[in-house]
Amino acid sequence: MVLGLLILAILPVMGVGMAFGSVSLPFVFTLKTLFSGITGGLPVETDRLAEIVLQIRLPRTLAAFTVGAGLSIIGVAMQALVRNPLAEPYVLGISGGASAGASLFYMGLIPTFIAARIDMPVAAFLGALTAITLVYVVARSGGRLSVSRLLLAGVALAAFMAAISAFVTLASPDANKTRAVLFWLMGSFNGVTWSELPIAVSVTLLGGLTLFALARPLDALLSGEESASSLGVQVESLKKLLIVLSALVTGVLVSISGAIGFVGLIIPHSVRSIMGISHRWVLPGSFVAGGLFMVLADTLSQWALPGQQLPVGIVTAMCGVPFFLMLLRRTDYQFK
Amino acid sequence: MPYLSRPPSHLTRLSVPNFRFLLLFFLTVAVAVQFTACAAPEKQTVDATELTVVDGLGRSVSLATSPERVVSIAPGATHVVRAAGGLERLVAVTTADYQVEDLAHLPRISALPLDLEAIVGFNPDLILASDQVNDPAHAEMFEALDIPIIYLGSDSWSDVHDSILETGHVLGTRESAQSAADSLEAMRLQLISITEGQEVLPTGIFLVSHITSYSFGQGSYVLDLMEWAGIEPLTRSFETPAPILDDEWVLLNNPDFILGTFGESGSKESLLANHPxxxxxxxxxxDRLVDVPASLILTPGPENIRAAWQMAMAVHPALFDSSLTAQKLESERNSQSIP
Incomplete structure (x- = not known):
């Protein structure tokens, strides 16, 4: 029932995302332009307003939905993996690694032969990959993956990576690059292009379908590794798969949107409080709710300061957290 | 061990009269120092009344003598010192100051965060700051160390003009400062006389960077510079002085010119890479992109007038006789020691 309502809300919310932007456009014009763009009837290059709809708002709205959905399902996976309600996609230092990668790239501190072959999103992805690899190596002991070590190493590495980002940003003599990095660290969908979407959508769908297929093992994992193992779950393999999936999805998404916090934390808990703890419902619910939330947050970020960019990370925190705290006040909420 | 249980007799005999002598000596010195200490502030007070200025924060600052060791803790303040003809008094500037030839020999101190210890280490008899950049709270700290600090106003062109005169007054270079201030004002008025009277002004936006589209809104001195240059700044509609422009807004407003401090890496291709x-x-x-050197425009100060000329010449080439204008700028540059 709730999932059905969420799915039904996709079209109207996407419509809101398309209708309200930095500049005011008539809704009918937006609809007509969308229709013409889809059917190929409009020469986009000759109409600037149509270009705003088709080349800026549409990819931006789709990117927002994708990033929100992806970060939310990875939040679900991380919370199951470490059996800790505080977990989110960035808990394993992935966000810190991505930020450090972006900072080092912007400041020209990546070796030239590498920097010449990559761009900033790729640098962010490589940073995320480096961080999660280090955390994995530290957490692995005797062929097993220690969850407590995983968490501690993740927190420590996140702090280390944040220190790298802060140092290279502060020490940079180039104010333009410093500004760019600081803005990127707060997250934004401004400037997202069609060319960036296929990989992000593919990876998010891959992550979503894989996790949905793992719904039962994830339910078992929440009750403890031994219980899960006794139920026939290959716990170690599952943990490794979850880490790889988390690194892949988060790294790719962070590379197009910057670091957007809280979504992977508040959406899964909000969905659980409404739909229960079964991953069969929590995963699709979080996927859709996360996407909707991010589209609305991005729309609000454009509406709040017309003509200007307000980092969407600020909106997700300012709007999402009070709502989340209100949900937590409910006495019947449970994580496991 | 007898030599430890009883000290040698000659030491015992000498120690008592020496102690009394030393005590008497120290008491005499202490009294003398006390008298000197009381007398010193009196002398300072007399000198301090010789020069008192009200700075950009409205503080009244008294200086004992014409300062010889000046530390600038803001690039704007350095520009003002240069214009006022007091560059040789500078003993240090900040890492945020641009790498220009006449500052190359000066040591640099961290600007963000401000390296307070390093500043004091230069033993300055005056610190020049900017009311737009520097923390007013530092004034109290430097006052406690008996180092005068003056916050130069830079909120508007008239503030910059007044700051040059005030700095000349403080550094004892009044004539140079007056000449520079008059010359800069003449340049400004001449530019306005050239660009005014056009029926339709070309529109423009000014970007601080080709990466993130930081710009200037209401209350910013850059909008004044654009107006003097005969450009209608589209970002005048933003109430905030430093808006980050959204791509949709830029597309809708379709500026005639995109101006900015793009630098060496800021080609059209790099702008499009970040804003496809x-x-x-x-x-x-x-191809109506205008690159303005960051050293001329990103800090409010006397150099800004040259930025306004450069923008005007790029946007309205027909209004300028290029050879005459170049000569004019060169002569102004020489007269003001502007690099």
């Missing part, structure tokens, strides 16, 4: 949808803008299609 701007490809259809008239300014991009017609």
């Amino acid at each position: 949808t701007w490809r259809s803008l008239d300014a991009i299609r017609s």
Whole structure:
């Protein structure tokens, strides 16, 4: 029932995302332009307003939905993996690694032969990959993956990576690059292009379908590794798969949107409080709710300061957290 | 061990009269120092009344003598010192100051965060700051160390003008400062006389960077510079002085010119790489991008007038006789020691 309502809300919310932007456009014009763009009837290059709809708002709205959905399902996976309600996609230092990668790239501190072959999103992805690899190596002991070590190493590495980002940003003599990095660290969908979407959508769908297929093992994992193992779950393999999936999805998404916090934390808990703890419902619910939330947050970020960019990370925190705290006040909420 | 249980007799005999002598000596010195200490502030007070200025924060600052060791803790303040003809008094500038030839020999101190210890280490008899950049709270700290600090006003062109005169007054270079201030004002008025009277002004936006589209809104001195240059700044509609422009807004407003401090890496290609949808803008299609050196415009100060001239010449080439204008700028540059 709730999932059905969420799915039904996709079209109207996407419509809101398309209708309200930095500049005011008539809704009918937006609809007509969308229709013409889809059917190929409009020469986009000759109409600037149509270009705003088709080349800026549409990819931006789709990117927002994708990033929100992806970060939310990875939040679900991380919370199951470490059996800790505080977990989110960035808990394993992935966000810190991505930020450090972006900072080092912007400041020209990546070796030239590498920097010449990559761009900033790729640098962010490589940073995320480096961080999660280090955390994995530290957490692995005797062929097993220690969850407590995983968490501690993740927190420590996140702090280390944040220190790298802060140092290279502060020490940079180039104010333009410093500004760019600081803005990127707060997250934004401004400037997202069609060319960036296929990989992000593919990876998010891959992550979503894989996790949905793992719904039962994830339910078992929440009750403890031994219980899960006794139920026939290959716990170690599952943990490794979850880490790889988390690194892949988060790294790719962070590379197009910057670091957007809280979504992977508040959406899964909000969905659980409404739909229960079964991953069969929590995963699709979080996927859709996360996407909707991010589209609305991005729309609000454009509406709040017309003509200007307000980092969407600020909106997700300012709007999402009070709502989340209100949900937590409910006495019947449970994580496991 | 007898030599430890009883000290040698000659030491015992000498120690008592020496102790009394030393005590008497120290008491005499202490009294003398006390008298000197009381007398010193009196002398300072007399000198301090010789020069008192009200700075950009409205503080009244008294200086004992014409300062010889000046530390500038803001690039804008350095520009003002240069214009006022007091560059040789500088003993240090900040890491945020631009790397220009006449500052190359000076040591640099961290600007963000401000390296307070390093500043004091230069033993300055005056610190020059900017009311736009520097923390007013530092004034109290430097006052406690008996180092005068003056916050130069830079909120508007008239503030910059007044700051040059005030700095000349403080450094004892009044004539140079007056000459520079008059000359800069003449340049400004001449520019306005050239660019005014056009029926339709070309529109423009000014970007601080080709990466993130930081710009200038209401209350910013850059909008004044654009107006003097005969450009209608589209970002005047933003109430905030430092808006970050959204791509949609830029596309809708379609500026005639995109101006900015793009630098060496700021080609049209790099601008489009960061803002691909701007490809259809008239300014991009017609290559109407104007690069302005950051050292001339990103700090409010006397150099700004040269930035305004550069923008005007790029946007209205027909209004300028290029050879005459170049000569004029060169002569102004020489007269003001502007690099």
